[in-house]
Every structure is written in C-alpha cells, then in structure tokens.
Amino acid sequence: xxxxxxxxxxxxxxxxxxxxxxxxxxxxxxxxxxxxxxxxxxxxxxxxxxxxxxxxxxxxxxxxxxxxxxxxxxxxxxxxxxxxxxxxxxxxxxxxxxxxxxxxxxxxxxxxxxxxxxxxxxxxxxxxxxxxxxxxxxxxxxxxxxxxxxxxxxxxxxxxxxxxxxxxxxxxxxxxxxxxxxxxxxxxxxxxxxxxxxxxxxxxxxxxxxxxxxxxxxxxxxxxxxxxxxxxxxxxxxxxxxxxxxxxxxxxxxxxxxxxxxxxxxxxxxxxxxxxxxxxxxxxxxxxxxxxxxxxxxxxxxxxxxxxxxxxxxxxxxxxxxxxxxxxxxxxxxxxxxxxxxxxxxxxxxxxxxxxxxxxxxxxxxxxxxxxxxxxxxxxxxxxxxxxxxxxxxxxxxxxxxxxxxxxxxxxxxxxxxxxxxxxxxxxxxxxxxxxxxxxxxxxxxxxxxxxxxxxxxxxxxxxxxxxxxxxxxxxxxxxxxxxxxxxxxxxxxxxxxxxxxxxxxxxxxxxxxxxxxxxxxxxxxxxxxxxxxxxxxxxxxxxxxxxxxxxxxxxxxxxxxxxxxxxxxxxxxxxxxxxxxxxxxxxxxxxxxxxxxxxxxxxxxxxxxxxxxxxxxxxxxxxxxxxxxxxxxxxxxxxxxxxxxxxxxxxxxxxxxxxxxxxxxxxxxxxxxxxxxxxxxxxxxxxxxxxxxxxxxxxxxxxxxxxxxxxxxxxxxxxxxxxxxxxxxxxxxxxxxxx
Amino acid sequence: xxxxxxxxxxxxxxxxxxxxxxxxxxxxxxxxxxxxxxxxxxxxxxxxxxxxxxxxxxxxxxxxxxxxxxxxxxxxxxxxxxxxxxxxxxxxxxxxxxxxxxxxxxxxxxxxxxxxxxxxxxxxxxxxxxxxxxxxxxxxxxxxxxxxxxxxxxxxxxxxxxxxxxxxxxxxxxxxxxxxxxxxxxxxxxxxxxxxxxxxxxxxxx
Numbered sequence: 042x043x044x045x046x047x048x049x050x051x052x053x054x055x056x057x058x059x060x061x062x063x064x065x066x067x068x069x070x071x072x073x074x075x076x077x078x079x080x081x082x083x084x085x086x087x088x089x090x091x092x093x094x095x096x097x098x099x100x101x102x103x104x105x106x107x108x109x110x111x112x113x114x115x116x117x118x119x120x121x122x123x124x125x126x127x128x129x130x131x132x133x134x135x136x137x138x139x140x141x142x143x144x145x146x147x148x149x150x151x152x153x154x155x156x157x158x159x160x161x162x163x164x165x166x167x168x169x170x171x172x173x174x175x176x177x178x179x180x181x182x183x184x185x186x187x188x189x190x191x192x193x194x195x196x197x198x199x200x201x202x203x204x205x206x207x208x209x210x211x212x213x214x215x216x217x218x219x220x221x222x223x224x225x226x227x228x229x230x231x232x233x234x235x236x237x238x239x240x241x242x243x244x245x246x247x248x249x250x251x252x253x254x255x256x257x258x259x260x261x262x263x264x265x266x267x268x269x270x271x272x273x274x275x276x277x278x279x280x281x282x283x284x285x286x287x288x289x290x291x292x293x294x295x296x297x298x299x300x301x302x303x304x305x306x307x308x309x310x311x312x313x314x315x316x317x318x319x320x321x322x323x324x325x326x327x328x329x330x331x332x333x334x335x336x337x338x339x340x341x342x343x344x345x346x347x348x349x350x351x352x353x354x355x356x357x358x359x360x361x362x363x364x365x366x367x368x369x370x371x372x373x374x375x376x377x378x379x380x381x382x383x384x385x386x387x388x389x390x391x392x393x394x395x396x397x398x399x400x401x402x403x404x405x406x407x408x409x410x411x412x413x414x415x416x417x418x419x420x421x422x423x424x425x426x427x428x429x430x431x432x433x434x435x436x437x438x439x440x441x442x443x444x445x446x447x448x449x450x451x452x453x454x455x456x457x458x459x460x461x462x463x464x465x466x467x468x469x470x471x472x473x474x475x476x477x478x479x480x481x482x483x484x485x486x487x488x489x490x491x492x493x494x495x496x497x498x499x500x501x502x503x504x505x506x507x508x509x510x511x512x513x514x515x516x517x518x519x520x521x522x523x524x525x526x527x528x529x530x531x532x533x534x535x536x537x538x539x540x541x542x543x544x545x546x547x548x549x550x551x552x553x554x555x556x557x558x559x560x561x562x563x564x565x566x567x568x569x570x571x572x573x574x575x576x577x578x579x580x581x582x583x584x585x586x587x588x589x590x591x592x593x594x595x596x597x598x599x600x601x602x603x604x605x606x607x608x609x610x611x612x613x614x615x616x617x618x619x620x621x622x623x624x625x626x627x628x629x630x631x632x633x634x635x636x637x638x639x640x641x642x643x644x645x646x647x648x649x650x651x652x653x654x655x656x657x658x659x660x661x662x663x664x665x666x667x668x669x670x671x672x673x674x675x676x677x678x679x680x681x682x683x684x685x686x687x688x689x690x691x692x693x694x695x696x697x698x699x700x701x702x703x704x705x706x707x708x709x710x711x712x713x714x715x716x717x718x719x720x721x722x723x724x725x726x727x728x729x730x731x732x733x734x735x736x737x738x739x740x741x742x743x744x745x746x747x748x749x750x751x752x753x754x755x756x757x758x759x760x761x762x763x764x765x766x767x768x769x770x771x772x773x774x775x776x777x778x779x780x781x
Numbered sequence: 782x783x784x785x786x787x788x789x790x791x792x793x794x795x796x797x798x799x800x801x802x803x804x805x806x807x808x809x810x811x812x813x814x815x816x817x818x819x820x821x822x823x824x825x826x827x828x829x830x831x832x833x834x835x836x837x838x839x840x841x842x843x844x845x846x847x848x849x850x851x852x853x854x855x856x857x858x859x860x861x862x863x864x865x866x867x868x869x870x871x872x873x874x875x876x877x878x879x880x881x882x883x884x885x886x887x888x889x890x891x892x893x894x895x896x897x898x899x900x901x902x903x904x905x906x907x908x909x910x911x912x913x914x915x916x917x918x919x920x921x922x923x924x925x926x927x928x929x930x931x932x933x934x935x936x937x938x939x940x941x942x943x944x945x946x947x948x949x950x951x952x953x954x955x956x957x958x959x960x961x962x963x964x965x966x967x968x969x970x971x972x973x974x975x976x977x978x979x980x981x982x983x984x985x986x987x
Contacts (some may be wrong), residue, residue, distance in 0.1 A: 110845055147904060353854060606888065694974070729969075732969060732970030733969075752973060752976070755972075755973045755976070756973050757947070758970075759943075759945060759972055762943075762945045763904075763943050769945065769948075774949075774952055774970060775969055775970045776970075776971070
C-alpha cells in the first residue's frame with residue numbers, strides 16, 4: 042500500500058504540537074510524558090516526510106530541528122539565566138543545561154530517521170551532537186564569563202572562610218566539561234585559566250603580607266594548610282585535571298616567589314631552625330619544597346652554607362688555640378685532636394638532619410659533602426689536614442688514651458673517621474702519615490690492640506680500595522711473623538747454653554717493602570749490645586739462607602736501671618739514649634764533643650738526645666751550664682740525686698722534625714709516578730688526545746687518592762714528551778699523540 | 782746533456798771544492814771551528830751572525846763547528862756560489878729564503894738540534910739558549926726575546942731547555958700578542974715554562 046505523501050505544513054504542524062508538549066514538560070507542567078502512540082506518530086511523520094521521494098523534506102526537517110532548539114533558547118532559556126544573579130543564576134544555568142539535554146534527547150528520538158541516512162549523506166553532524174552544539178553557541182558562549190566570575194567569587198568566599206554550596210559549583214564545572222563534548226579546551230580556556238589566575242593573585246596577596254608578618258615556621262604551617270585546602274577543593278568540585286595545576290600555582294606563589302625571604306628569615310629561617318634543632322619545622326620545610334622542581338636547591342644551599350660556616354669556625358678556633366699556645370711543643374697536635382673530634386661530631390649532627398628531616402635526599406648529601414670538603418682540607422698551625430687526621434687515628438689506636446674508651450666506641454669512631462676520609466683530597470698523604478705512625482706503634486709496642494688495628498685497615502681498604510692499605514696490612518702481618526722468629530730465638534738460646542747475649546734481647550725482624558724506609562745508623566754500640574747483635578746474627582744465619590740484616594737502632598728500646606742514690610729507677614729509653622747513658626758508666630763527666638766522638642752521631646741527633654735527658658721532664662743528666670738548649674760546648678754529668686715517685690719511667694725521644702718534610706716529599710714522588718702512569722695509560726688507549734681532555738681524564742683517574750696539581754700534570758706531560766712517550770701533533774700544538 | 786754543459790758543471794764543482802779546501806783542516810779534511818772563523822772573517826761576517834747558522838742549515842750540517850765536503854757542496858751548489866765573493870753575495874738571498882714562514886720553523890728547530898753536541902743530549906743549558914734566542918729570533922721578535930731571556934736568567938726552576946719548550950717559544954712569539962699577552966690561555970697545552978713566564982711578565986707589569 043502506498044504511503045500517503047505528507048505535505049510540509051501538514052507534517053510540521055503535527056510535529057509542532059509534539060514539540061510544544063515537550064516544552065511544557067520541561068517547564069514542569071504536570072501530566073508530562075509521551076505515550077508510545079504519540080511517540081510513534083511523531084516518529085512516523087518524520088519518517089514519511091524524509092523517505093518519500095518527492096517532495097523530500099529531509100533538509101528542511103533537519104533545519105527545523107535546529108531552529109526549534111534555538112527558538113526555545115532565545116525565548117526561554119537565555120532570559121531565565123540572564124535575569125538571575127549569583128547563586129540563582131548558577132542554578133538556572135545548571136538546570137537549563139539538564140533540560141536541554143533532555144530536549145535534545147527526545148527531539149533526536151523523534152527525528153532519528155535523519156540520523157540514519159540524511160546526516161551521513163550530507164556529512165552533517167548527528168542530531169545529538171548538533172543539538173548540544175546549539176546550547177554551546179547560543180547559551181554557553183553568551184553567559185560563560187558571568188558564570189565563571191560568579192564561581193570564582195564563590196571560591197574566594199570559601200577561601201576567606203565563608204560557606205558555599207559546593208555541590209552547585211561542582212555541577213557548574215561539570216556543565217563546562219560536558220559542553221566541551223570530549224574536548225577539555227573549553228573548560229581549560231574558559232574556566233580553568235581564569236580560576237588559576239585568580240587563585241594566583243589571591244595567594245600572591247596573602248604571601249606578601251604573611252611573609253612580612255609571620256615567622257618562618259608559622260608561614261610554613263599556613264602554606265601547608267592552604268595547599269591541603271586547595272587539594273581538597275579540587276577533589277570536591279573542580280575537574281581532576283585541575284588539581285595538579287592549582288597546587289603548582291599555589292606552591293609557586295607561596296613558596297617559590299618568596300623562597301629566599303622565607304628561608305633566610307633572620308630569627309626564624311632555616312639557620313635559626315637548625316640552631317634551635319627544630320626538627321618538625323625543618324621536616325615541614327623539606328616536605329613543602331620537595332615537590333617543587335628544583336625547590337630544594339635554595340634550602341640545600343643554605344644548609345651547605347651553614348655547615349661550611351660552622352666547620353670553618355671550628356678550624357679557626359683550632360688555629361687561634363694553637364697560636365695562643367705557641368712555643369709549647371705539640372700544641373698543634375693537641376689542638377688537632379680536639380678539632381678532629383669536633384669535626385666528627387659536626388658530621389654526626391648534620392648527617393642526622395640529612396637522614397632525618399631531609400629524608401636522605403641526594404641534594405642534601407651532596408651539600409653536606411661539598412661543605413665538608415671545604416673545611417676538612419684546611420691545615421692548622423702549619424700541620425696539614427692529612428696529618429691531623431692521621432694523628433687522631435694514632436691517638437685512638439695507641440695505648441694510654443684508648444684504655445679509657447670502650448671497644449665499641451673505638452670501633453665506632455674509626456668507622457666515622459673512614460667516612461670522613463672521603464672528604465679529604467690528600468688521601469695518599471694521610472695514608473703515608475698513618476703508615477709512619479703505625480710503624481711507631483707496632484715497633485714500640487704502643488698499639489692498644491691488634492684487633493682494632495686490623496679492623497681499621499679493613500675499613501680503609503673497603504673505602505679506598507685494596508692498594509690503599511696494603512702496605513700497612515703487610516706491616517701488621519710482619520709483626521706476627523716477627524714474634525715467631527723471636528720465639529725461635531729464645532728456643533735457640535735455650536738449646537745452646539754457650540751462646541749468651543748477656544742481656545735479655547728481643548729482636549723484631551721486618552721485611553723491607555711495606556715498612557717505611559729507615560736509615561740504618563752508624564751508632565757506635567756499647568760492648569754489651571755488640572755481643573747481642575752477634576748472637577742474634579748467629580741464630581738468624583742458621584735459620585735462613587743468604588738474608589742480610591740491617592740493624593735500625595733508632596727504633597730500638599732499652600730498659601736500663603739507673604742506680605741513683607735515693608733509689609734505683611728503671612728507665613725505659615731508646616737504644617740511642619741507652620748507649621749514651623752507658624758512657625757514664627766509665628766517666629762521671631763528659632763534654633758534648635766527647636760524646637759525639639764516642640757515639641759517632643750527627644750533631645743534630647746528639648742535641649736531640651741530650652735534650653731529652655737533660656732539658657726535659659726527667660733530668661737524668663745535669664747540663665752545665667743549665668740553659669734551656671743544648672750547645673756544642675756544654676758538659677754533662679750523671680745526676681746521681683735524680684729521683685721520682687715511680688719505680689719505672691719512660692723517657693720519650695721526640696722524633697726528628699724533618700720527618701714531616703720527608704713524608705711530603707715521598708708522597709709527592711709517588712704522585713709523580715701515579716700521574717705518569719695515568720697519562721701513559723690514557724694515551725695508550727686513546728692514541729690521540731687534546732690537552733684539556735688529557736688533563737681532565739688524568740685528574741679523574743687519580744682523584745680518589747689525591748687531588749692533583751694541574752701544573753704538576755703539565756710538567757709530567759712535558760717530561761713524557763722528552764722521554765719520547767708522547768709527542769705533540771705537528772699541525773695542532775694542543776694535541777698529543779702516543780708514541781708506540 | 783751536452784758536453785759543454787757537463788764540463789761546465791764539473792768545473793763549477795771543482796771551484797766549489799777549491800773554496801772548501803781553502804778553509805779545511807788538512808789533517809781531518811773538514812772545515813773546523815778555526816776554518817769557519819777564517820771563512821767568516823773573509824766574508825766580513827761575525828761568526829755569531831745568524832747568517833752563518835743559516836748557511837749551516839742550508840748545508841744540513843750535522844756537527845756544530847764543522848763542515849764536511851759533502852755538506853759544503855750541497856749548500857754552495859744550491860746557492861750557485863762557486864767562489865767566496867759569490868758566496869758572500871748569496872747571503873742576503875739565503876736570509877730571505879730562511880725567513881720565509883714555510884722554512885723558518887724548520888730553521889728554528891734545526892738551530893736547536895745543531896747545538897746538541899753530546900750524543901743523547903736532549904736539552905741545552907740556559908746560558909746557551911739565551912744566546913741562541915738572540916741570534917735566531919732577536920731581529921724579528923726582539924721585545925719577546927729580551928723579556929724571556931731576562932726571565933730565564935732570573936728564575937730557578939729550569940736549568941735547561943728542551944726541544945718542546947724551544948719550539949713552544951716560537952709559537953708563543955708567532956701567536957701571542959705582545960706585550961699585552963691578552964690571548965694567552967694557560968689552560969691550553971703551552972709548555973709550563975711559558976705559563977710561568979707569562980705570570981712573571983704580568984706580575985712585573987702590575
């Protein structure tokens with residue numbers, strides 16, 4: 042059966058009725074719904090009008106669809122929004138959108154046949170989409186700035202403590218998002234940008250007044266609270282994508298803009314917080330700045346400055362103390378011990394902040410390291426930092442002081458020293474001083490405890506590599522071997538009764554190589570000692586093949602009984618001192634030159650010896666004249682009236698001052714070799730390399746052990762050129778080539 | 782070659798040899814220091830004149846103070862001088878040739894090697910270096926040479942100069958603006974002695 046042709050006006054009036062009814066429903070009229078017959082009638086009308094061949098009204102109907110919507114908007118929707126203000130306007134806005142969606146839904150159901158063929162044929166937007174666009178263009182675009190201003194007004198009201206209808210705001214925001222129909226551009230440009238700008242201004246104003254009025258901790262508390270609130274606001278009624286942007290904005294205004302003012306606040310800023318150990322406030326500062334990119338830098342910089350200043354002050358204190366004690370021997374050394382201990386304590390204190398408040402963040406580790414590197418390497422009273430540190434370790438490990446400390450504390454302190462060592466640039470110099478002092482401890486039996494010595498060397502090895510402590514470890518092992526040899530010697534004496542040294546003799550046999558170089562001396566031994574040497578030599582030759590013994594009398598000790606008139610006292614002296622004292626068995630009085638001839642020592646050595654016995658604490662000899670220093674024309678007499686409350690006393694012999702110079706010279710020599718080796722290694726692998734790169738790579742290669750002097754590297758390069766390891770490129774004098 | 786040309790060439794060689802034997806030591810067959818002195822006197826040139834050194838360079842003479850027949854022949858043939866007067870006249874040309882930038886570096890390094898008298902010798906003492914600098918660079922870079930010589934004489938770090946440092950000084954004169962030294966960069970691969978020299982000059986200037 043042929044469908045009836047529907048004329049336009051006829052069909053349209055039918056549809057018009059439907060649309061009118063729909064409007065009434067939207068306005069809230071009772072009895073509002075479409076029965077299925079009514080719906081079908083509307084749908085079929087359109088269907089027929091669009092499917093009949095001629096006249097086909099698809100185009101007109103499509104347009105009418107749009108017109109119905111625009112008409113309604115113009116007549117009803119817009120005015121209703123425009124005549125309201127504030128909260129009421131927002132409500133209208135939200136409701137009208139909801140209504141519009143319903144209207145579009147229904148209308149597009151009625152007109153849905155257009156969607157099937159017409160829309161795609163003509164490449165037009167689908168009904169629903171077209172319908173929503175109408176709202177956007179006719180309503181949204183016209184009212185959006187008012188709406189936005191209104192919303193922002195409410196946000197600010199809430200910020201000032203007023204109560205607002207959050208649900209309503211959320212709905213408004215949702216409209217903005219939905220109107221974009223999948224694109225966030227509208228929301229971002231129309232609403233979010235304004236909101237962020239306004240928020241920025243709001244907090245900028247707040248910040249300006251707070252920063253002047255509030256202390257740093259108070260300001261931070263406020264800032265933290267503001268951030269919390271804004272986050273909460275965002276989660277309640279803004280779009281989720283806005284949260285991060287809002288937080289960043291607020292952070293910027295509150296924390297970044299005034300970062301320096303805040304952190305450097307005179308009485309309450311970072312430095313004051315550290316001074317007052319305000320852990321909570323410092324943690325807050327960390328929390329706040331942690332999330333800001335590069336935000337921690339200003340904080341870390343102040344931290345570094347603080348640590349550096351405190352460290353430098355300690356060094357200065359030490360320097361002042363040393364110069365005020367000028368003249369007294371060993372002033373520098375004593376002051377050094379105190380300084381190192383204080384530096385270790387300083388390290389503990391600030392490391393606690395780094396691991397605690399600052400959550401082990403690398404930026405603070407770096408700041409701490411750089412700060413310590415600045416002042417740890419300063420020398421005090423002419424003593425290099427390396428020697429100061431070595432002196433401290435020596436003190437820990439030797440008898441006397443160490444008995445007062447528990448094993449745990451010694452171990453702990455040694456651990457901390459090794460950690461501190463990382464900040465020292467002249468590690469090789471430190472090792473050399475340690476080695477010299479270790480030798481003294483081992484050879485004069487001044488070491489507290491072999492376990493501590495071994496554990497310390499293990500820690501050094503772990504920190505600085507195998508090579509670093511290998512010689513020292515060799516020395517410790519040597520001592521064990523030496524003890525075995527001594528035991529064998531005693532057995533030998535037991536089994537050979539005709540061989541008698543005459544004195545209780547113990548010999549420590551050292552292997553050259555790991556021990557520091559000692560000069561063997563030309564000391565003229567007293568007869569009693571000569572016999573000992575011969576006996577031991579006989580034993581040793583019987584035990585080993587073709588090994589040569591070099592006797593180092595400067596390291597020996599001797600227990601000698603002084604038969605003083607009040608009472609005999611046992612004197613623990615060095616072999617040199619003993620040899621000198623034994624001369625007085627044959628003469629009561631000797632002149633400087635007589636002693637010099639008899640002992641075959643140098644002038645300087647003899648002055649040192651005689652001073653220790655006549656001008657120091659214990660006057661075993663009386664010097665004539667009784668001046669403070671030993672002169673070549675002095676005479677010496679055995680002090681028969683000497684006495685002391687103890688039965689046994691040690692008479693120390695201070696070491697040669699030149700020892701320090703020798704250590705520095707030895708280390709410089711080793712460094713030259715190390716630099717040479719590094720340069721050759723680099724050039725061997727690179728074949729051709731520019732000057733700056735070569736210097737840079739050389740520094741990198743050796744810096745774990747020492748900080749090389751650039752001039753020295755240059756000199757070594759030139760030396761290698763002279764020795765034909767390297768040559769300059771003919772074209773470019775800044776390039777070097779490896780000579781195979 | 783035509784017979785007359787060959788004859789002319791051999792005549793020329795004969796004359797060259799004759800001049801040689803005028804100054805050579807009869808026992809050794811070489812021109813020795815004494816001979817060189819006579820030669821210089823005849824040419825009316827001071828023995829320390831740079832042109833004598835240039836002549837040695839032209840000869841590629843190996844041993845300081847001595848010229849062999851071969852060396853002599855090489856130079857005089859190249860200079861086209863088969864008599865003493867011609868040799869004397871050839872000197873200005875020779876100087877121009879040496880001072881050409883392409884030759885001068887070679888001459889400059891030759892001058893250093895020429896002074897290494899001992900076998901395995903690699904450096905020259907400060908005193909001799911100062912003299913050599915005056916001779917070789919004095920005319921071209923007098924200010925730099927005077928200053929550097931003064932520095933060498935006052936400093937204590939270096940007792941000898943090696944080839945690398947010697948060549949470095951020429952590069953210094955050639956590249957570095959003097960006396961302001963504004964384009965000198967110690968970060969570059971200048972020999973350390975020049976770094977020290979520049980520091981010394983700057984200290985004097987302030």
